[in-house]
Amino acid sequence: MAGFKDLLNQDFLFFDGAMGTMLQNAGLKLGERPESLCISSPEIITDIHRQYIKAGSRVVYTNTFGANRHKLEGTGLDVREVIDAAVKCAGKATKGTDAFVALDIGPIGELLEPSGTLAFEEAYDIFKEMVTEGEKSGCDLVVFETMTDLYEVKAGVLAAKENTKLPIVCTMTFEETGRTFTGCTIESMAAVLEGLGVDAIGINCSLGPDEIFPLAKRLVDSSSLPIVIKANAGLPNPITNKYDITPEKFAEYMIPYAKEGIKIMGGCCGTTPEYIKEIIKAVSGNLSERKSVKRKTVLCTPSKFVDINGVRIIGERINPTGKKRFQQALKENDMGYIAERAIEQADAGADILDVNVGMPGINEKEMMIKVVKLLQSVCDLPLQIDSSDADAIEAGLRVFNGKAIVNSVNGEPEKMDKILPIVKKYGAAVIGLCMDSDGIPKTAEKRFEIAKRILDKALYYGIPREDVFIDCLTLTVSAQQEQAQQTLKAVRRVKEELGLHTVLGVSNISFGLPAREYITTSFLVQAMANGLDLPIVNPNQQAIMDAIYAFKVLSGEDKNSEKYIERFAGRTETKTEQTVIRTVKADEKHGDLDIAYAVSRGLKEDAARITKELLKEKSELEIINNLLIPALDKIGERYEKQEIFLPQLINSATASCEAFEVIKKSILSKGSESVSKGKIVLATVKGDIHDIGKNIVKVILENYGYQVIDLGRDVPIDTVVQAAIKENVKFVGLSALMTTTLKSMKETIDAIRKSGHECKIVVGGAVLTPEYAKEIGADFYAKDAKQTVDFAKQVLG
Numbered sequence: 001m002a003g004f005k006d007l008l009n010q011d012f013l014f015f016d017g018a019m020g021t022m023l024q025n026a027g028l029k030l031g032e033r034p035e036s037l038c039i040s041s042p043e044i045i046t047d048i049h050r051q052y053i054k055a056g057s058r059v060v061y062t063n064t065f066g067a068n069r070h071k072l073e074g075t076g077l078d079v080r081e082v083i084d085a086a087v088k089c090a091g092k093a094t095k096g097t098d099a100f101v102a103l104d105i106g107p108i109g110e111l112l113e114p115s116g117t118l119a120f121e122e123a124y125d126i127f128k129e130m131v132t133e134g135e136k137s138g139c140d141l142v143v144f145e146t147m148t149d150l151y152e153v154k155a156g157v158l159a160a161k162e163n164t165k166l167p168i169v170c171t172m173t174f175e176e177t178g179r180t181f182t183g184c185t186i187e188s189m190a191a192v193l194e195g196l197g198v199d200a201i202g203i204n205c206s207l208g209p210d211e212i213f214p215l216a217k218r219l220v221d222s223s224s225l226p227i228v229i230k231a232n233a234g235l236p237n238p239i240t241n242k243y244d245i246t247p248e249k250f251a252e253y254m255i256p257y258a259k260e261g262i263k264i265m266g267g268c269c270g271t272t273p274e275y276i277k278e279i280i281k282a283v284s285g286n287l288s289e290r291k292s293v294k295r296k297t298v299l300c301t302p303s304k305f306v307d308i309n310g311v312r313i314i315g316e317r318i319n320p321t322g323k324k325r326f327q328q329a330l331k332e333n334d335m336g337y338i339a340e341r342a343i344e345q346a347d348a349g350a351d352i353l354d355v356n357v358g359m360p361g362i363n364e365k366e367m368m369i370k371v372v373k374l375l376q377s378v379c380d381l382p383l384q385i386d387s388s389d390a391d392a393i394e395a396g397l398r399v400f401n402g403k404a405i406v407n408s409v410n411g412e413p414e415k416m417d418k419i420l421p422i423v424k425k426y427g428a429a430v431i432g433l434c435m436d437s438d439g440i441p442k443t444a445e446k447r448f449e450i451a452k453r454i455l456d457k458a459l460y461y462g463i464p465r466e467d468v469f470i471d472c473l474t475l476t477v478s479a480q481q482e483q484a485q486q487t488l489k490a491v492r493r494v495k496e497e498l499g500l501h502t503v504l505g506v507s508n509i510s511f512g513l514p515a516r517e518y519i520t521t522s523f524l525v526q527a528m529a530n531g532l533d534l535p536i537v538n539p540n541q542q543a544i545m546d547a548i549y550a551f552k553v554l555s556g557e558d559k560n561s562e563k564y565i566e567r568f569a570g571r572t573e574t575k576t577e578q579t580v581i582r583t584v585k586a587d588e589k590h591g592d593l594d595i596a597y598a599v600s601r602g603l604k605e606d607a608a609r610i611t612k613e614l615l616k617e618k619s620e621l622e623i624i625n626n627l628l629i630p631a632l633d634k635i636g637e638r639y640e641k642q643e644i645f646l647p648q649l650i651n652s653a654t655a656s657c658e659a660f661e662v663i664k665k666s667i668l669s670k671g672s673e674s675v676s677k678g679k680i681v682l683a684t685v686k687g688d689i690h691d692i693g694k695n696i697v698k699v700i701l702e703n704y705g706y707q708v709i710d711l712g713r714d715v716p717i718d719t720v721v722q723a724a725i726k727e728n729v730k731f732v733g734l735s736a737l738m739t740t741t742l743k744s745m746k747e748t749i750d751a752i753r754k755s756g757h758e759c760k761i762v763v764g765g766a767v768l769t770p771e772y773a774k775e776i777g778a779d780f781y782a783k784d785a786k787q788t789v790d791f792a793k794q795v796l797g
Contacts (some may be wrong), residue, residue: 153189353381
């Protein structure tokens with residue numbers, strides 16, 4: 001029988017539909033773990049697999065969606081035992097058929113750093129345990145599905161690639177905006193996962209097939225990998241638990257996918273074997289050839305996608321070379337100072353940030369990990385990992401959440417053989433320096449020869465041409481004046497003859513000269529005119545940035561001069577103000593704006609320090625009501641407008657928490673009462689083990705000054721009632737993700753009302769609607785954490 005990878009190059013490949021829906025139809029009890037049936041009732045699981053295979057599915061997912069040690073904790077179930085049993089159930093069904101067994105892996109159920117507390121390394125270890133047991137038990141491939149956090153997916157992919165030989169399929173779940181709830185874009189998913197070397201990518205869950213289609217078209221434009229689509233059967237009715245798209249209608253919606261050349265299809269929530277049958281009937285004869293993807297040079301973080309289709313600015317300030325204050329920050333582990341350097345460059349217009357932490361007395365590998373994790377907690381720009389140490393480069397690439405640049409390799413064979421495989425493994429771009437063991441050539445011709453040598457070696461290692469950048473090297477004009485023109489000639493040849501993007505450390509040109517700005521700016525303009533795409537500069541220098549904005553108008557990149565006008569509107573020739581970068585410095589007097597800035601940027605140390613200063617002049621309540629709460633409100637407004645996303649929202653909340661801790665200590669030292677704005681009980685209802693949404697709500701509420709009594713997940717009805725009464729709580733929040741547990745939510749609300757305890761109740765969760773919330777007696781329906789805060793204000797003030 002052909003292997004799974006062979007099927008990817010053939011015509012249609014049909015996956016299965018929902019496991020949860022079928023288990024509910026088979027009588028899954030409230031609160032019963034679906035994975036437990038692999039051990040207690042394996043015949044039920046095997047029968048479900050057989051039904052899908054009979055309907056035409058060539059790939060069936062094991063009943064292991066939540067079989068990770070985090071979700072199984074406290075259940076008495078063992079990860080290895082569950083996975084082994086699940087793979088055996090599927091294997092029994094596929095025996096004698098041409099179907100394949102996919103180890104199904106869903107989200108861990110806890111937010112990864114920096115938004116949450118789960119370390120990337122711990123996530124990797126959780127996934128490693130699952131994939132190694134899956135391969136040992138005999139599965140044919142591994143599927144990571146229903147993912148919303150690209151960082152979590154990366155941890156899983158690395159665990160699978162480094163510890164198994166299994167093919168890998170990854171599907172993420174998106175909202176209609178084209179972003180996951182953590183803010184990840186379709187394009188960023190495609191760039192990162194294709195770079196990591198997965199075998200197929202796609203979209204599943206959350207939306208119906210009609211709603212996913214425009215998102216699937218974007219994915220087709222972004223990746224050359226096989227694409228998998230597993231849509232929901234529309235929306236569930238909270239009362240009947242039935243979905244609103246019939247098998248026939250669902251299948252009709254899948255025909256346009258086939259005409260886009262998408263060949264891998266199945267179903268998610270609400271779908272059954274009947275849906276698979278109808279899909280196969282409907283799409284037969286409708287497959288069109290998929291259009292070829294135009295290869296682009298891209299860099300990204302989950303929420304920021306940078307297309308290198310013009311001049312893009314690399315900020316140079318996170319580098320200890322010649323910077324005593326930065327060296328001091330590294331030695332003293334002053335992460336706040338380093339974070340501020342990132343933020344000020346992002347504010348000034350940098351598109352990418354260079355990260356160099358190498359200096360004597362510093363463990364470069366450990367510091368690289370720490371700084372990369374720090375930077376992606378305060379800013380969403382792609383990073384350039386700048387080091388000559390292979391271990392530090394790999395460490396930085398491994399923990400970076402996105403597609404980065406490696407700076408750099410040179411033309412020495414041993415250097416290329418050491419660095420380029422690392423670049424390939426992590427799907428990064430790479431800068432090649434036009435130098436080798438003989439040093440920097442004096443002529444453009446020799447530099448061009450080295451550039452070609454680097455390109456050839458990169459292609460040999462499987463690095464795409466579009467991910468190879470060349471640095472023709474800038475030499476100091478005060479010492480080697482004739483070399484400026486050689487650099488420019490080399491840039492033009494690399495651009496025109498090799499078709500590669502080019503990089504230059506521009507400021508080197510003026511070293512040792514007075515009025516350096518004039519030389520640097522003039523050289524920058526000439527370099528861009530010769531094909532420089534990626535100048536490494538200090539974006540805080542106004543003249544540099546002005547020159548780039550002007551060049552983009554003349555090159556045609558800035559259509560209708562929109563960005564230029566936006567930058568220069570209001571300036572006059574006689575009065576040109578310097579670019580204002582709002583940053584927080586340890587030695588400045590911290591005013592009202594500074595605490596808002598620190599909170600908005602997630603600067604925890606600064607938020608605490610500024611609060612201490614403010615307490616010398618203002619009361620605790622003045623700071624909370626007049627400064628912190630308005631700052632959080634503005635952040636919430638930006639979140640609702642999708643100007644920022646969940647990671648930034650949580651980081652801001654965490655920074656405000658540092659300020660609140662300072663205030664609490666101040667109050668306690670005076671013997672005063674708590675500053676809490678009121679108590680709130682939160683719980684995921686009986687039978688529901690999903691608590692990630694509740695945990696996000698908790699973080700945001702606490703950072704608005706509310707005391708949250710978190711009862712956890714799968715909470716018995718009486719526990720919620722007694723907690724509300726005992727603590728005299730006036731606001732209760734209930735969460736549910738599964739339609740089957742909505743009955744528990746109603747019964748919990750009924751029990752609270754019956755107890756006579758007066759309080760308001762807010763409910764939330766993916767399966768809820770405002771109408772159903774009203775029907776079950778809730779006072780409020782909250783679509784997200786920010787709305788929960790708004791309701792808390794109404795009730796508690």
